[in-house]
Amino acid sequence: MKKANYPALMMAMALSLTAASQALARDEIRVVGSSTVYPFSTVVAERFGRSTAFKTPVVESTGTGGGFKLFCSGVGEGTPDVSNASREIKSSEIEDCQENGVQDIVEVKIGYDGIVLANAAGLSQYSLTTKDIFLALAKDVPDGNGGLKPNDAKTWKDVNPALPDAKIEVLGPPPTSGTRDAFAELAMESGCKAFDWIKETKASDKKRYQAICHSVREDGAYIEAGENDNLIVQKLDANKNALGIFGFSFLDQNMDKVQASLINGTDATFENISDGSYAIARPLYFYVKKAHLDAIPGLREFVVEFVSEDASGEEGYLEERGLIPMSGAEREEWLNNVLNFNSLS
Amino acid sequence: MPGVVERHRGEERFRRFGLAAIAVSMSFLAFFLISIIGTGYGAFIQTAIKIDVDLTLLEIGLEEGFATEDLAKVRYRSVVRAGMRALIPEDLGRRESRALYRLIGAGAEFELRDKVLAQPDLVGSVVSFWLTSSDDVDLYNKAGSTEAAEQQTRLTAKQIEWYSELKSNDRIKTRFNWIFLTGSDSRDPEVAGVWGATVGSFFALGVCLLLSCFVGVLAAIYLEEFAARNRWTQFLEVNINNLAAVPSITFGLLGLAIFLGFFGLPRSASLVGGMVLALMTLPTVIISSRVALQAVAPSIREAAFGIGASRVQTVFHHVVPLAMPGILTGTIIGMARALGETAPLLMIGMVAFIADAPTSLTQPASALPVQVYLWADSPERAFAEKTAGAILVLLVFLLLMNLMAVILRRKFEK
8 A cells, every 4th residue: 555655745844834934035015004095006006017027016905003013013024015094104103113123114195085975866965064974973962051962863954954854874984994083083073173162172181072073973873884885885875865984986986876965065076175175085195114115126116106197196097096186286395205215204 | 192184284384394495595596696697797798999000110119120029118008099099080189088098998008019919910000909998888888888878887978979989880899808717906897807816716725725634634533543532632622623613814813923923924925825724624624524434334444453454554444445535525615615715814915906816825816705805895886797707706616616526425435
């Protein structure tokens, strides 16, 4: 009988493992981070891979926070080169980076993304103020005597008599999402600040201020619909009462199915987000490890491609995907900074 | 004791319930298949536009006696665009031209390049090529350009007008979408394909099969045939049964900590994916192999011992061959489960945009279910049918694996 030589097989497996870990010399760029920047980052990566001799960068969508965690875990081939973010890097994250030896980071702003509140197309369009949004979705709302009461608004009419008598039902992303953070910060907080006494607590008790302004009600009016924005669009189509919260690029692709509400009287259009008049818009960034610029082939060129007029400029190919480019002057300023690879101070 | 009539009625009732249960599960399956095939078949056909491309030397910027390498450097993007403009007789402004170019797919320039490189003697004349259309044109064309399609489409009125003109000139056709089978992930739906993900899945499954089959079957044989029955082996048994029920993401976390963190293996590699999947399938393989070994009649073992065979001889000459059908079925079912898993791959970075198909085990790779997950999350409308198409491909693979299990079992049972 043939005897299989098991110990030798095991040895071979162990050997091939060590060989694999030594053959680490990485020749592709690794990008991690925000799921909002992911659709843009991947388009640039694909074009970059096709039009240059470098390999196509590998892009992972880990969320902004998760991205920085990986990014700041150290310098070397086992760590990512670029981290996408749908907000600015926090000082705590910079500290974390520095503790792990990631000293120089280049910050690159690529443009803006708008967050829209939309309902199914063909129905009457909502016109909301950020104050309405806060009063409709916050966990606790002012009771009119300088205190707070649990939010008991059932219909939009309860919030603002000018709004329709329709049940408040909002489909939105879960707390792990960057979109949710931005929504809380940009929409809820700005509505919250409209109450003077809450605004004053910001100086005295910042924790309490954040708790008031950022807490979303949990009694079923706000429905967590998962990270998949496509799903929210589909659900809006089926549920005529509901409003959905998602990114502008999904609105752009589904104009026939959903319509965005006016926010503070401004329509969620390309132009309004770009010039800053639309209230719920946020900047998008990516961060590059300076130490990797010379070690990873093509990293420098990838950054240059990302900020090129062809990609993130007005009329660039990212605009077709729903990115809202920076205006001319702001772009110039950033370009200067980025092309010299000035690190974050 | 009920009478005969009552007992017969009871049996009749039970049969009806059984049939109803089957009917319900069949209708779920039918509903699933119909909806997937209904959306997914569109992924396998694509719309192409016939363009007359001017490949004269002056037009493509080459001189007489050019080298073949120069042919790859031609700016095919502008060549395609010139061809598009020639289709529409009217004078177009900058914005309108851009709208016109959007009718043609993002991969058209590369398609043209490959065609010209394959037949360099085409250079010097005007040649007609069928090039892939953009995803919006594709969806509109496949929807049959009806009123309903007009409301759904992202094409502008002007683009629809151009489309109709091309259609009436027989410059639009649908053809089988080879790109979907041979291409890799892309952010442009018209050039996206499942090849890269299939190779990644294949690599990972290969590693998984090697590891879990050897380790799993050996562990099962040892535990069942050699190990003494004591507290220690009972403890092991309970643990293995427990592991089989652990949520798969846990194995991903384990892989992240051990294979990436401790051994320093590369992130997103199919090697690591296969190892993590092997961890996940090991308990299943061990349990089903042990059941198969237990099912071998004790008389076989006793007969072998009776004629003087040693324990190893008994096990490998008589018991294992008889248990083989069961062991194989268990292994293949474990593999089929591994093929459909995304959660453990998430933690080790295989859920990523990876546009190049992997050529070795250490290169970044994705997997078929990962591709389904990523496409389902893409904003572009045309990815809906690609998602369903990828699910169909995954189903075909699962079907083939289960078929293989049946065939192998038949073969070994003889």
